[in-house]
Amino acid sequence: MPLRTWQTTLCSFVIAGALVGAAGSATVTPALAQGPSAPADFTAIARERMPAVIAITARQRVRERETAPALPEDLPFREFFRRYFEERMDPREALGAGFVISPGGHVVTNDHVMGNAEEVQVVFGTSTRGPVRLVGRDPATDLAVLKVDPPPRMMVTAWGDSDAAEPGSWAIAIGSPFGLGGTVRVGVISAQSRDIRSGPYDDYLQTDALINRGNSGGPLFNARGEVIGVDTAIFSPIGGNVGIGFAVPSRVTRSVTDQLIRTGWVERGHIGVSLQELTPANAQALGRPNEMGVLVAAVEPGGPAARAGLRVGDIVTAFSGNPVESGRHLSRAVAAAKPGTEARITVFGDGRTKELA
CATH class of the missing domain: 2.40.10.10 (Trypsin-like serine proteases)
Structure with missing residues (x-):
């Protein structure tokens, strides 16, 4: 059967992304790498590095409800027992760690360690430090930053x-x-x-x-x-x-x-699409010669993608010159892009390849 020909057309739009140039390729002769020798120990x-690592204890009181057992109507203190079982505040304690990333006392830890903590205690070695202030948190990546009063000659990680x-x-x-x-x-x-x-x-x-x-x-x-x-x-x-x-x-x-x-917060790129992984059946139905890319399942009305002409059924094959391997891969690339800047997306639709920017 004859080979299919795909046209390339250019148009432009601004999305929340940053331009990244595609790297060139070259043929090289394999050789054994001469890496650094393994350390005798650590x-x-x-x-x-130990002085830059801290222990974290995050405490909160959690409201819990318990079902009261059947109580006789004439039981003395029946109302007291009913209220006791109905609701109480139980202490919860989360243990974690963190590490210092700046001379000013900024500490990185996990967001889930902090939870809804009402009290946070950090320990450098054997010395408890305080007070501790939450600078910001990002549940999407499970990261949080704390600020502590730096001890003298505090070690900072690299x-x-x-x-x-x-x-x-x-x-x-x-x-x-x-x-x-x-x-x-x-x-x-x-x-x-x-x-x-x-x-x-x-x-x-x-x-x-x-x-x-x-x-x-x-x-x-x-x-x-x-x-x-x-x-x-x-x-x-x-x-x-x-x-x-x-x-x-x-x-x-x-x-x-x-x-x-x-x-104090994280701002991420956004183009306004919902994605679906490309299956062999979808690729064949849409005339795609291979399964590389991700299918556009929905487009946000009035969003950057819609304004550029991206449509349901299009297949995104590259972002900023880099091939798109999956929906997760594209989501991470878009999120990492700086909002308000221009990026290029290559899509396949209507039997041809288009580059949107």
Whole structure:
């Protein structure tokens, strides 16, 4: 059968995104990489980074209701017992960790550690510090920033490149599992870009460095002692750690915490579409020669995408010159873009490819 020909047309629109140039490609000859030798142990990293890691205790009182047992009508103090079982405030305590990212005392932790805490206590080593102020939180990425009064000669962590943390590279977790402050666990990066269905922007590092209750919010270091992630969650079919832990990568953490410190909230890009993964059947029905891209299921009236002419049934194949692999991939790319700037989206619709900007 004859080859199909796809036209390329250009039009423009402004979305909440930033332009990213597409990188060129070249053919190279494979060679053995001469990487740095593995450290004999991790005592230096533990000794140097431990002072920058804190233990966090967040307390709140939770309103709970209990069902009262059947009580005889003539029971003395019947009304007292009825009120006791009807409603009471139970104390709850969340344990977590955090790490210092600025000389001014800014601390990164997990949003779920904070919850609706009425009282927060942080401990540097054996010294309790206070007061503690919540600077901002971002439930979408489970990150929060606190502000503490910095102790003298406070250690500050350094950011590493989470994108360079390849599977098999070292991962060192420091935290306070079960309240045991200053606990060091060593493992490796097991995988990158994991989606654990916890939110719209899931992009976790997976590690087998053991993470338990009290590690949440603590740093994950590389072999150079740089923070490459924030320990956040574990997967466990038995309730205990089975060596499958997840950390928010430093690439995401830096962007979010910078905004929280600067404004107290996180602003994300938005183009106004609902997405659906492209199936082989959908691709064939729409005349798409392959399954690369994501299907537009709905368009927000009056939104940036609608104003540009994006329609239901279009297939988004690239954003800012980078191929779109899935709906999750596109959502993260759009969210990371700076609101108010122009970006280019390549779409396939009506049998041809269009580039919208």
